[in-house]
Structures are given as C-alpha cells and as structure tokens.
Amino acid sequence: MTTMDRPDAPPVRTHKENRKWVGQSIRRVEDPKFLRGRGGYIGDMTVPGMLHAAVLRSPHAHARITGIDAAEALAAPGVHAVITGAQAAQLCDPLPDFGPDPAKHTWRCLAVDKVRYVGEGVAVVVADSRYLAEDALALIDVEYEPLPAVVDPERALADGAPLVHDDLGSNCAYERTFDFGDVERDFAEADVIVTDRLRWHRSGGQPLETVGALADFDHATGELTVHTNSLSFTSYLFMVAGTMKIPANKLDIRPVPAGGSFGSKLFATKPAVIAGMCSREVGHPVQYLEDRVDNISNCDHHGSDRVYDVRLAMMRDGTIRGIDIDTVEDYGAYIQFGVGHHGNALAQVVGPYAMTSVRYRVRAAMTNKNQQGAYRGFGSEVNNWMLEQMVDKAARELDLDPVAIRRQNFIREFPHFIPTGNVYDSGDYDGVLDKALELSDYKHWRAEQAKAREEGRCIGIGLITAQERSVFSATEFWFWFDEPGAPVTSMPESVTLKVDATGGITATLYSCAFWGNSPETMVAQLVAEEFDCDPHDVAIVYQGSKNGLPATGPGGSRTTVMLAGAVEGATAKIKAKALRAAAHLLEANPDDMEWVDGGFQVKGVPEQRKSLADIAVMLHLFKHSFPEDMESGLEDSKVFDHPYTTMPSADRKDLGVFYPFMGHACHVPVVEVDLETGSVSFLAYAAVHDCGTLVNPRSLAGHIVGGTAQGIGTALYEEFVYDDDGQLLTSSYLDYLIPSAMEVPELKIGHHETPSPYTLHGIKGGGEGGRMMAPAAINVAVNDALAHLGVRVTELPITPDRLRAAIRAAKSRESG
Amino acid sequence: MKPPPFQYAAPTSVAEAVELLGAHADDDARALAGGQSLVPLMNFRLAQPAYLIDLRRIEELTRIRTEGDTLVIGAMVRQSHAEHAPEIAVGAPLLAEALGYVAHPPIRNSGTVGGSIAHADPAAELPAVVLALDAELVLAGLGGTRTVAAADFFTGPFSTAIGSGEILTEVRIPRRAGGHAFVEFARTHGNFALVGVAAVVELDGGTVARASIALSGVAPVPVRATAAEEALTGTVPDDASIRAAVDAAVAGLSPAGDVHGGRETRTDIARSYLRRGIELALSRAGDRR
Structure with missing residues (x-):
C-alpha cells in the first residue's frame, strides 16, 4: 500500500566477466604490519609532555550529586588537573546526539547534577601517569543522594516509575506504531494467529582494544588535534567541534587503527572530547584510553535489549500473511542514535518471506543502564531472531516441516519491495537453502537426532533462513519523525587515487583508519582489477579529517560497496586523462584506443601502446609535451554518494528505499543439550552466505566465522547483567563471558553469489551476517532438541540457569 | 586498572622471605607467587598490599620430590610444570588431571601450585584436590615450620590457616591407590x-x-x-x-x-x-x- 509513486531504480548494470582480482582470496595486505606489532594503536602512541587522564565512575545506578570535593586529589603527586562534571559542562557543550529531542535527555561527557547508571563519569583527573591519575581518583570525595533505580524497560514505562530524565516527563523517549500494507485484512483472514513473547538481553561488541584518544590543543593557533581509534568522523566532524566549542576548521581528527570495533567504535566521541577538554585545560597533550571496566560500563555502545510481543498471521497451508510486532527496547540512560536500530529491523522485517503486511510498534524506554550504540547487526539481528522463532513456532503449531514452511514463503521475484518500502535488489533463497542442506548434511543429522533420542540424548538442528541488509542510508535515522531535525540523504564515501611518475598507485581512504577487517586488501583488489596491477603493489594511506573528503565510514556493511563505487569513479577520471595523454603521445584518435592489460593501445595495433607508467612519467615531468589545458600529475578523487536511496512518504506508510542491497544466509547448527546441567554444545555448524559478488572469499569467511562466534556469545554466554538496583554484575571478563576457540565449533562455510544489479561487480555488503544469523539458529536448534520434552526457550542468552529453569518447569508440568 | 603504589622485595630464600614478612607485618605485606590472582586483584584495587614479597626467586620452593609414600611439592612449582611432571602423574594423578582445568596454559605457566592453594578461591581446583587427598600444608614463619592438614587449612573464602608472617612452602600429598x-x-x-x-x-x-x-x-x-x-x-x-x-x-x-x-x-x-x-x-x- 504505497502512498506515493516509487522513484525509478538506478540503471541495471552489466558486470565485468573474467575478473582477475575481484573474487580472489589474496593474502591480506594489512597483516604484516599488525602481525609484527607495528600497527600503531593509541596505546603505542607517546608524544613529548603527554599526560594521562582517568575518569571517576559512579558506583550508583541513580543518584543526585550533592557535592564533589577534589582538593585532596588536586594536591596529590603528579596531578595537573581535576575536572568535575559541573566544570566540564562549562568547558564543553553536550555530546553529539542523534536521538529524539536531545534537550530532554542531555548527554554530556561527564554527569552534572545526577548520575544515571553505574559507571557514568563524574570527574576526570589529569596526571603524569595513568597510575598517578588513578591514585588521585581515590581521593575525590563525591557526595551522592541515592535515588531509586529503574532497570526493567516495561517497569520503566509504567506509571510511577522513577524518572531517568526529569525533563522528559516520562521514561518513554519515543513511541510510534507504523502500519505497512493491509494488516487488518491479513489478520482477519488468517486461519491461525501464532503469538509469542520473546526477550533478548543486552550484550555488546568486545574489541581487544578499548576506545581511546590522544588530544593536543594548541593555544597559539586555537587548533585541536585528536588522534583517535573512533570511526566515522569525517561526515560528522562539525558536531565534535561543536561540543568542544571550537570552529570546525580548527579541529583535526587523525585516524589511528582500531583494535576491533564490531560497531562499538562507531562515532565514539566521549573519549575524544574528554582528552580534548583536558588538553585544553592543562596545555599538554593528554591521552585517555579506556580500561576494560571503563569500556564495559561506559562505552555507550551496548547492544539491543528488547522485549517482543508478536503475532504472526498464518494460513493453515503454511502461508505467512503478515506480522504484528510490539517491541519495547531498553535504551539505557541516553539514546544517542535514536531508534535507528529499528530502522535496521524494518529494512528486512519480513525476512526472506513474501508476507504482505507489517504492524510495528516501538517504544524506547529510558533506564538506569549504559546507553546503546552499535553492535554488529545494529538491531536487525534481533529482528531475524524474533522472526525465525515465530516461523519455527508456526511450523510446530501447524505441524509443518521447518524447511518446507520457509521454502514455501520465499520471495522469488526481484527487485522486490517489502511492505515497509525497502527493496530487496536480488536473491536466490532456494539456491542458498539447497546448498546449506547439502553442506550441513541435514538428512544425516535428522537421522542422528532420532537415534540419539532413543538413547535419551537431546540433539537439535537449527535451520534458519534470514536476511543480511547492507549499505545503509541515513533516512533510517529520521523517517521516525514527521518533521525530522536533520534529514540527511546521502552517506558518501570517498577515495583518492594517485598514480606516481613510475606508475605506482596510492589509494587514500577517508573517515577512519583500519578498524579490524580488510579495507586495504579490498581496496587494493578493486584498484588492481581496474588497473591490472598486483594488489600487493597498491599503497593505502588514511587521511585525517582536516583535509578529508566526505566519508561516512564503516557501518551497516556499507564499506565495500561504497569504496568500490568510489574506486570506480576515481579510476574513470584517471583513465580519461591517461587516455587523452596516450592518444596525444601516439598521435592517435582516443576513440580508436582501448585499455588492455595495464595501458592504452590502438585497437588492433598492440605495438602502438603506452603503459600506465609511460603515461604517468610524461604527465608528471613533461607537461609541455601536452596540450595547454592538461595539468601535470595523474591523481583524482571520487566522492561516491549512496547509489540507491529514496525518500519516505509523508504519511510514513512507505519508508522508501534505505537498505537496498540484500544479502541472505542459511545457518544450520547442530547442538546437543545436556539436560542435567543446562549447557549447550555444538556437534556441527554449517553456514551458507550470499552477499552478491565476492571480492575476497577468505576475508568474507573471516567475517562469517567472527560474526558467528559473536552470535554464539549472544545466544549462550554474553550478557550485561544489571541487578534490581542497577548494579552492573558483569563489569569484567570474569563475569561477562566471551566464547573462545574452545566454545566455537569449526564452521563449514559455503558461498553463494547472486550479484546485485545496481553495484560495481554486483557486490553487496557482508560484514555482519554471522552475528545476524547465529543467535536465531542456535535458539531454534536448542528448541528443536527439547521440543519433545515440551521445552521452548524464548530468552537469550540461553544460560544454564534459564535452560534448567525451563527443563524443571516442563518436568513439573509433566508430573503435576 | 592500575594498582596503588607498593614496595617490593624479591628474596632468594625462605628464611629471607619470612624475615621480610615479619618486618613488614604492619604494612599489610603480601607474598606474591605466580601473580595470576593477586595482581588482577591489585589492578582492580581490591587488594592493596603496601609491601609485596615476591617468592619467585626462591629456588628451594620449586622442587618436586618423593619421600617414601609422600609426594612433596614445593609451593612455587609452576602449575604447568606440575601438570606434566612424571612424579605427579604417578603419585597424585588427581592433581595432574585437575591442573588441566586451571584457567589456560599461559596462566598455568606463571601460576603456582602453592599460590592457588594459598589464595583459597572457593571455586578453584587445587584446594579441592588437596582436601580429597588428605594432603598436608607446610607453613614457614619466623618461629620455624608447622604442618596443617588440608581439612583444617581452608577457613573461609580466600582465607586459610596461614598466619601473619607465614608462607606456604610445601604441599605434602600421601600416595593414594585407586x-x-x-x-x-x-x-x-x-x-x-x-x-x-x-x-x-x-x-x-x-x-x-x-x-x-x-x-x-x-x-x-x-x-x-x-x-x-x-x-x-x-x-x-x-x-x-x-x-x-x-x-x-x-x-x-x-x-x-x-x-x-x-x-x-x-x-x-x-x-x-x-x-x-x-x-x-x-x-x-x-x-x-
């Protein structure tokens, strides 16, 4: 039910055949420097006169700050400054906040009048070393007046709950119900309505390296230089400058490699602002690097934390008609990205299934916890899990085969617009499923399952088929509002290519440095594909923000597609100039020439040829050999805007295209549940992914393995546990459990390639798929193992406590 | 996560260690064995000893020997050493098997048998092993040595019969058939x-x-x-x-x-x-x- 005409899709591309480098599992070009310890992380950086900052954290979940006495700390050895929250509020404006109505839940680098979660910063000490800074923290005397805490999202929304933000007047930061398609009709005509209540608890990305910044404010020039491992600062630079109350052209953010992010360093501004504020106050460079407790309790990047009440409209034959989703999300004490996580969900809310209507009610609850940010999947992984649990439950209630019910509902015609208005550009869900059934040895495991059950063992097979959206558009952050404050429309990415006098190519990337995956390898392969060079000969550099081109950075699995577009655009400009130069040198007509194997030559006359190096040396050194209007050098840039995004309708019954390049995967874990202990172990795990044309199969496999490992963490181990008083019980890795190589099974990985019609080479993003699939698949597997006992788990992570409670309850039902 | 300041000494004999412990008893002196529990506690500032006596240079505590039917393990024997030591495989296979469950190999390379027992974490493996095997723990202090049965050794979470000024020097395990x-x-x-x-x-x-x-x-x-x-x-x-x-x-x-x-x-x-x-x-x- 579209309420506007859909704009035209971009032109359908034809893809190059016989690719030489794109599709090869070349050795990663990043590896040598990192494996030799020469990556150059924040913790490795030191500059003359550098001081260290440490932050005093609130022990209370919710309390008024009635006084801070820092005199003793200020007098401690090696201490240069103590800045309290109240003082920081004078020095800096609030942090950049994309949430609804930020003035009603003002977010600052340090708390001012009250603390709203355990771990919120209340003061910062600057000292000669981190040791001395931490010694001084212990001498700061903060007087708190504790307030009742609210930690459950549904209780937070109930009448009489303690208010996290008085100015908001309630704990509901956002509420809206969207109807897409004819929901009423689908539910009225349904044979069966499958309902469930599901709970996904919060976990988060756990990079080996925490977030940090080294800031140096120059009082002579008024310039602030910040080295930081945060991502995505180029496009939003002015916001950090705004917080620092300096002109945007006086701020330079220099990229430093990130030792892992998984989303958690996406636009991490607080450490940069704290270091910058301290440096400006003390007149020295200041390094602030979170320790693990800082990061776990205060990283501002906790993952999703949702309660779902869901209804699925089904026909008795297995046809899925529509879905009615009512979700409450626990955002914590602030809401920096608004409910963008639900935009992610709406991009693929119906999964691979051809249902015709969606009702989506979302309520954002404020509680006394650290706020949410980004974590691999950005909220769409939760939707995948919810949808697959519902489909699985429908199959059981209707006594249908779990493979058949999925296949029956697959979308098979592309491009396909789902009820929310987003498009699925291409796909072959049957192909992926067929491959997964074979790779996983599905029939064999069904037989094993039956055999094991006779022995009293509980084996479960968790087949799921789900989507992996890629290449986000900014509209998902503002289509929530009828009158958005900042309706940005493009999320560009830029590349500069420079061909030096010898023909060597350097690619400059913007927005951030290396963030843990393979941007350099991928760009090198794309450049090599364009110029017929060896990818290992392509040099990659990263530019700071000051001289940077517009660039959004990694997020929403957008980097490969966007950088490919930028590489293609910059290549076209360089080749146009090189062609003209070659034609001039050969006294040939450019129209008679073609690019062949690293140079331009006259068609049919291969000896009439200039290699890229021949052309480059002439363009660099012999300008006067060329026509008047040709400039020296061979360098060009491309700012590549999002290739396919359209605007939402005014009534928001159609959200437009905002996540068009739709990947797909089928995961098949086989688990065994130990009934006595409530533990889950893996017997096998197969995963088939389709994210369009592959650039580097091995690096994509790395994404799948890593993402699946994180998904195993989400499904079985990882949880930020806050008790009823808001105390964080999992503030270190002693209690926040991460699966290791011992818990993660060896994955059988299969690739399927369904090219996108709209991107260079047909590439789609594929950085998040493992984590977007594994939690759903593991939950389905556990329920499959226990279905005969009447046990169904609806809450993640599936801990021994939760599983044993479910098993005990089923046993007592049976005996009672 | 940095510890507060502390003083440090690294004696080379039990006698010297005991003397230092006695001399600094008022400074909340603590013995440091492998450091795999105490150092994290110090980094979290949950333990704040003013004086740290590092036992890692005391050669005499790093030996494993057999006295008749008793296996005698020096308190500073590394867990990874004990895990693979033939005397222990023969004399106390229970201990060898349990050591395989102690954290991860790099931690066992630093962690010591005596350190884990003296730390007395209620969830740790080695305290349960010495209790099951009716082992004896030898403690040295300024006044000489004394021996405490494992059954009397563990007095509470992270607390033992080791007195002020004493260190654990040996674990004596009687050989058990079965x-x-x-x-x-x-x-x-x-x-x-x-x-x-x-x-x-x-x-x-x-x-x-x-x-x-x-x-x-x-x-x-x-x-x-x-x-x-x-x-x-x-x-x-x-x-x-x-x-x-x-x-x-x-x-x-x-x-x-x-x-x-x-x-x-x-x-x-x-x-x-x-x-x-x-x-x-x-x-x-x-x-x-």
Whole structure:
C-alpha cells in the first residue's frame, strides 16, 4: 500500500566477466604490519609532555550529586588537573546526539547534577601517569543522594516509575506504531494467529582494544588535534567541534587503527572530547584510553535489549500473511542514535518471506543502564531472531516441516519491495537453502537426532533462513519523525587515487583508519582489477579529517560497496586523462584506443601502446609535451554518494528505499543439550552466505566465522547483567563471558553469489551476517532438541540457569 | 586498572622471605607467587598490599620430590610444570588431571601450585584436590615450620590457616591407590567452575574400600562429600548405590548463587558432576565388580 509513486531504480548494470582480482582470496595486505606489532594503536602512541587522564565512575545506578570535593586529589603527586562534571559542562557543550529531542535527555561527557547508571563519569583527573591519575581518583570525595533505580524497560514505562530524565516527563523517549500494507485484512483472514513473547538481553561488541584518544590543543593557533581509534568522523566532524566549542576548521581528527570495533567504535566521541577538554585545560597533550571496566560500563555502545510481543498471521497451508510486532527496547540512560536500530529491523522485517503486511510498534524506554550504540547487526539481528522463532513456532503449531514452511514463503521475484518500502535488489533463497542442506548434511543429522533420542540424548538442528541488509542510508535515522531535525540523504564515501611518475598507485581512504577487517586488501583488489596491477603493489594511506573528503565510514556493511563505487569513479577520471595523454603521445584518435592489460593501445595495433607508467612519467615531468589545458600529475578523487536511496512518504506508510542491497544466509547448527546441567554444545555448524559478488572469499569467511562466534556469545554466554538496583554484575571478563576457540565449533562455510544489479561487480555488503544469523539458529536448534520434552526457550542468552529453569518447569508440568 | 603504589622485595630464600614478612607485618605485606590472582586483584584495587614479597626467586620452593609414600611439592612449582611432571602423574594423578582445568596454559605457566592453594578461591581446583587427598600444608614463619592438614587449612573464602608472617612452602600429598578423577563444570573453558569434583575411590574385590570425594564451588570453602563417601564405602557400586551416594551428598549442599548460576542450578550441576566424578573414578579403579 504505497502512498506515493516509487522513484525509478538506478540503471541495471552489466558486470565485468573474467575478473582477475575481484573474487580472489589474496593474502591480506594489512597483516604484516599488525602481525609484527607495528600497527600503531593509541596505546603505542607517546608524544613529548603527554599526560594521562582517568575518569571517576559512579558506583550508583541513580543518584543526585550533592557535592564533589577534589582538593585532596588536586594536591596529590603528579596531578595537573581535576575536572568535575559541573566544570566540564562549562568547558564543553553536550555530546553529539542523534536521538529524539536531545534537550530532554542531555548527554554530556561527564554527569552534572545526577548520575544515571553505574559507571557514568563524574570527574576526570589529569596526571603524569595513568597510575598517578588513578591514585588521585581515590581521593575525590563525591557526595551522592541515592535515588531509586529503574532497570526493567516495561517497569520503566509504567506509571510511577522513577524518572531517568526529569525533563522528559516520562521514561518513554519515543513511541510510534507504523502500519505497512493491509494488516487488518491479513489478520482477519488468517486461519491461525501464532503469538509469542520473546526477550533478548543486552550484550555488546568486545574489541581487544578499548576506545581511546590522544588530544593536543594548541593555544597559539586555537587548533585541536585528536588522534583517535573512533570511526566515522569525517561526515560528522562539525558536531565534535561543536561540543568542544571550537570552529570546525580548527579541529583535526587523525585516524589511528582500531583494535576491533564490531560497531562499538562507531562515532565514539566521549573519549575524544574528554582528552580534548583536558588538553585544553592543562596545555599538554593528554591521552585517555579506556580500561576494560571503563569500556564495559561506559562505552555507550551496548547492544539491543528488547522485549517482543508478536503475532504472526498464518494460513493453515503454511502461508505467512503478515506480522504484528510490539517491541519495547531498553535504551539505557541516553539514546544517542535514536531508534535507528529499528530502522535496521524494518529494512528486512519480513525476512526472506513474501508476507504482505507489517504492524510495528516501538517504544524506547529510558533506564538506569549504559546507553546503546552499535553492535554488529545494529538491531536487525534481533529482528531475524524474533522472526525465525515465530516461523519455527508456526511450523510446530501447524505441524509443518521447518524447511518446507520457509521454502514455501520465499520471495522469488526481484527487485522486490517489502511492505515497509525497502527493496530487496536480488536473491536466490532456494539456491542458498539447497546448498546449506547439502553442506550441513541435514538428512544425516535428522537421522542422528532420532537415534540419539532413543538413547535419551537431546540433539537439535537449527535451520534458519534470514536476511543480511547492507549499505545503509541515513533516512533510517529520521523517517521516525514527521518533521525530522536533520534529514540527511546521502552517506558518501570517498577515495583518492594517485598514480606516481613510475606508475605506482596510492589509494587514500577517508573517515577512519583500519578498524579490524580488510579495507586495504579490498581496496587494493578493486584498484588492481581496474588497473591490472598486483594488489600487493597498491599503497593505502588514511587521511585525517582536516583535509578529508566526505566519508561516512564503516557501518551497516556499507564499506565495500561504497569504496568500490568510489574506486570506480576515481579510476574513470584517471583513465580519461591517461587516455587523452596516450592518444596525444601516439598521435592517435582516443576513440580508436582501448585499455588492455595495464595501458592504452590502438585497437588492433598492440605495438602502438603506452603503459600506465609511460603515461604517468610524461604527465608528471613533461607537461609541455601536452596540450595547454592538461595539468601535470595523474591523481583524482571520487566522492561516491549512496547509489540507491529514496525518500519516505509523508504519511510514513512507505519508508522508501534505505537498505537496498540484500544479502541472505542459511545457518544450520547442530547442538546437543545436556539436560542435567543446562549447557549447550555444538556437534556441527554449517553456514551458507550470499552477499552478491565476492571480492575476497577468505576475508568474507573471516567475517562469517567472527560474526558467528559473536552470535554464539549472544545466544549462550554474553550478557550485561544489571541487578534490581542497577548494579552492573558483569563489569569484567570474569563475569561477562566471551566464547573462545574452545566454545566455537569449526564452521563449514559455503558461498553463494547472486550479484546485485545496481553495484560495481554486483557486490553487496557482508560484514555482519554471522552475528545476524547465529543467535536465531542456535535458539531454534536448542528448541528443536527439547521440543519433545515440551521445552521452548524464548530468552537469550540461553544460560544454564534459564535452560534448567525451563527443563524443571516442563518436568513439573509433566508430573503435576 | 592500575594498582596503588607498593614496595617490593624479591628474596632468594625462605628464611629471607619470612624475615621480610615479619618486618613488614604492619604494612599489610603480601607474598606474591605466580601473580595470576593477586595482581588482577591489585589492578582492580581490591587488594592493596603496601609491601609485596615476591617468592619467585626462591629456588628451594620449586622442587618436586618423593619421600617414601609422600609426594612433596614445593609451593612455587609452576602449575604447568606440575601438570606434566612424571612424579605427579604417578603419585597424585588427581592433581595432574585437575591442573588441566586451571584457567589456560599461559596462566598455568606463571601460576603456582602453592599460590592457588594459598589464595583459597572457593571455586578453584587445587584446594579441592588437596582436601580429597588428605594432603598436608607446610607453613614457614619466623618461629620455624608447622604442618596443617588440608581439612583444617581452608577457613573461609580466600582465607586459610596461614598466619601473619607465614608462607606456604610445601604441599605434602600421601600416595593414594585407586581410581582418581577430577571433573568440573565451567560455563566457558578455563573460566571459574560452578562445580568441581575431586574423587578417589579404592576397590577391594569389587567393593568400595575407601572413597574420598571433595567438591569446589558449592560452599565458602572446598568441602568433603562425607555423606557420599560413607554411602559408597562397603557397597558394590552400581547405578543405584551411586545415585544414593550422590543424593546423600547433595542433600547437604546449599550453594550460593551468582550471575553464572543460581542455587538450584548449582545444586543440579553438583548432582550431575558428582555422579560423573564417581563413575569416572570407579572406571579407573581397576577392579570394579
């Protein structure tokens, strides 16, 4: 039910055949420097006169700050400054906040009048070393007046709950119900309505390296230089400058490699602002690097934390008609990205299934916890899990085969617009499923399952088929509002290519440095594909923000597609100039020439040829050999805007295209549940992914393995546990459990390639798929193992406590 | 996560270490063994010793020897050394098996046998092992040495019979015949166990002649499953007698819950792992039925 005409899709591309480098599992070009310890992380950086900052954290979940006495700390050895929250509020404006109505839940680098979660910063000490800074923290005397805490999202929304933000007047930061398609009709005509209540608890990305910044404010020039491992600062630079109350052209953010992010360093501004504020106050460079407790309790990047009440409209034959989703999300004490996580969900809310209507009610609850940010999947992984649990439950209630019910509902015609208005550009869900059934040895495991059950063992097979959206558009952050404050429309990415006098190519990337995956390898392969060079000969550099081109950075699995577009655009400009130069040198007509194997030559006359190096040396050194209007050098840039995004309708019954390049995967874990202990172990795990044309199969496999490992963490181990008083019980890795190589099974990985019609080479993003699939698949597997006992788990992570409670309850039902 | 300031000394003999401990008794002096528990506690500022006496240079504490039927392990023997030492494989296979569950290999390369016992974490493996094996712990102080039975050694979570000014120097383990088994349940490999079971069962003509079973993780200190030992002894073990022994032991447990498992779950797991430990020990006892 579209309420506007859909704009035209971009032109359908034809893809190059016989690719030489794109599709090869070349050795990663990043590896040598990192494996030799020469990556150059924040913790490795030191500059003359550098001081260290440490932050005093609130022990209370919710309390008024009635006084801070820092005199003793200020007098401690090696201490240069103590800045309290109240003082920081004078020095800096609030942090950049994309949430609804930020003035009603003002977010600052340090708390001012009250603390709203355990771990919120209340003061910062600057000292000669981190040791001395931490010694001084212990001498700061903060007087708190504790307030009742609210930690459950549904209780937070109930009448009489303690208010996290008085100015908001309630704990509901956002509420809206969207109807897409004819929901009423689908539910009225349904044979069966499958309902469930599901709970996904919060976990988060756990990079080996925490977030940090080294800031140096120059009082002579008024310039602030910040080295930081945060991502995505180029496009939003002015916001950090705004917080620092300096002109945007006086701020330079220099990229430093990130030792892992998984989303958690996406636009991490607080450490940069704290270091910058301290440096400006003390007149020295200041390094602030979170320790693990800082990061776990205060990283501002906790993952999703949702309660779902869901209804699925089904026909008795297995046809899925529509879905009615009512979700409450626990955002914590602030809401920096608004409910963008639900935009992610709406991009693929119906999964691979051809249902015709969606009702989506979302309520954002404020509680006394650290706020949410980004974590691999950005909220769409939760939707995948919810949808697959519902489909699985429908199959059981209707006594249908779990493979058949999925296949029956697959979308098979592309491009396909789902009820929310987003498009699925291409796909072959049957192909992926067929491959997964074979790779996983599905029939064999069904037989094993039956055999094991006779022995009293509980084996479960968790087949799921789900989507992996890629290449986000900014509209998902503002289509929530009828009158958005900042309706940005493009999320560009830029590349500069420079061909030096010898023909060597350097690619400059913007927005951030290396963030843990393979941007350099991928760009090198794309450049090599364009110029017929060896990818290992392509040099990659990263530019700071000051001289940077517009660039959004990694997020929403957008980097490969966007950088490919930028590489293609910059290549076209360089080749146009090189062609003209070659034609001039050969006294040939450019129209008679073609690019062949690293140079331009006259068609049919291969000896009439200039290699890229021949052309480059002439363009660099012999300008006067060329026509008047040709400039020296061979360098060009491309700012590549999002290739396919359209605007939402005014009534928001159609959200437009905002996540068009739709990947797909089928995961098949086989688990065994130990009934006595409530533990889950893996017997096998197969995963088939389709994210369009592959650039580097091995690096994509790395994404799948890593993402699946994180998904195993989400499904079985990882949880930020806050008790009823808001105390964080999992503030270190002693209690926040991460699966290791011992818990993660060896994955059988299969690739399927369904090219996108709209991107260079047909590439789609594929950085998040493992984590977007594994939690759903593991939950389905556990329920499959226990279905005969009447046990169904609806809450993640599936801990021994939760599983044993479910098993005990089923046993007592049976005996009672 | 940086420790507050502290003073540091690295003596090379037990005598010197004891002297330093005595001299700095008022400074909250602490002995440092492998540092795998104390140093993190210091970094979290949960332990703030003003004086740290590093025992790692005391050569005399790094030896393993056999005195008749007793295995004598120096307190500073590295866990990874002990894990693979032939004397221990022969003299105390229970200890060798349990060491494989202590954290991860890099931690065992630094961690020591004595350090883990003296730290007395209720969830740790080695305290349960020395309790099950009726080991003796030798303590040295300014006034000389004394020996404490494992049963009297653990006095509470992270607290032991080691007095002010004393250090643990030796672990003396009597050789035990029969089947040895250590099993534990941890949520992830190498993490603290929710429940550990150390079991030694001797058979005589198919009848249980003697059973020693200790549990970790279910009480403030490691505990002997006396009820199970008594229930098993004198029986010809079968599923029913094992179940009876396990039930007897579990009836006396009231483990404290935490974020990794509540009281009921820990009790469930203790029940399961007691059975597994007893069965494994019996299977190794050589002469079942």
